[in-house]
Amino acid sequence: MMKNLIEAINMDKNNISLRAIVLTAVGNVFSAGHNLKELQRSSGIENHKLIFNTATELMRSIIESPVPVIAKVNGFAAAAGCQLVATCDVIVCSDNSRFSTPGANFGIFCSTPGIALARSIPKSKAMYMLLTGEPISAREAYEYGLVTKVVSAEQLDTEINKIIENIKYKSRSVVALGKQFYYRQVDQSLLQAYKLGEEIMVNNINTNDGQEGIRSFVEKQKASWTHE
Structure with a gap:
């Protein structure tokens, strides 16, 4: 399954008509994590790696x-x-969703899931989830900062479509530039991030779509993106 997801995410990344990727699942389980049967000693350390x-x-x-x-x-x-x-990048969940990192209950601390949690929510909340294994509700996940929005199950498709429509009307190249910069600057010092930000802003302004956006704002016209 993971290899299939990697292939699907990378398949059309150079296709300018691709504007967003949605990861979802059928049924009431988004993902229960790794198959513990594959992590038994008999499957071998190389397979675990x-x-x-x-x-x-x-x-x-x-x-x-x-x-x-x-x-x-x-x-x-x-x-x-x-x-x-x-x-x-964006997480929308239904109000009946739950989230947990219960590995310690089974003798396998959720170390790698904790990496993502540590970069998404406050330390005390992440440690609570990792140490207790207790599931948190959709509302708690929103309050922690783990998810972006919580809606009813009936509204989930509508909310996702609304976000995609919003993204569609922006320059793909500018969105890509901004996303890349966001992840580059996260682990840098404040001053390093600002210096990199200066460079990115100058580069962004001087792209075709950067100039088109400025022109459309000044002339009060709709932008015509080239995605370059």
Whole structure:
């Protein structure tokens, strides 16, 4: 499944008609994480390494995708499934969704899911989830900052479509530039981030779509993006 997701995310990333990617699932489980049967000692350490390396590549594919990756969650997301959610750019969930990192309950601390949590929510909230394994509700996930929006299950498709429509009317190249910069600056010092930001802003302004956006604003006309 992880390899299929990586392939799907990377497949059309150079296609300018692709404006967003939505990750979702059928049924009331978004993702329960890794198959613990595959993590038994009998499957071998090399296989274990491959599983976690593939998971890392999946998270990397989401972050490096030039278009926003949106998680549409309608149900339960646990362990690596919660990691997957936390890695997405925008997360919309139904009000019956729940999130947990219960690995310690089974003798396997959710170390890699904790990486994504630590970059999404406050330390005390992340540690609570990691140490207790207790699931949090959709409302709690919103209050923690883990998800972007909570809607009813009936409104989920409508909300996702609304976000996609909003993104569609922007320059793909500008969105890609902004997303790339966001993830580059996160781990830098404040001053380093600002210096990089200066460079990015100048580059952005001097792209075709940067100039087109300025022209359309000044002339009060609709922008005609070239996505360059």
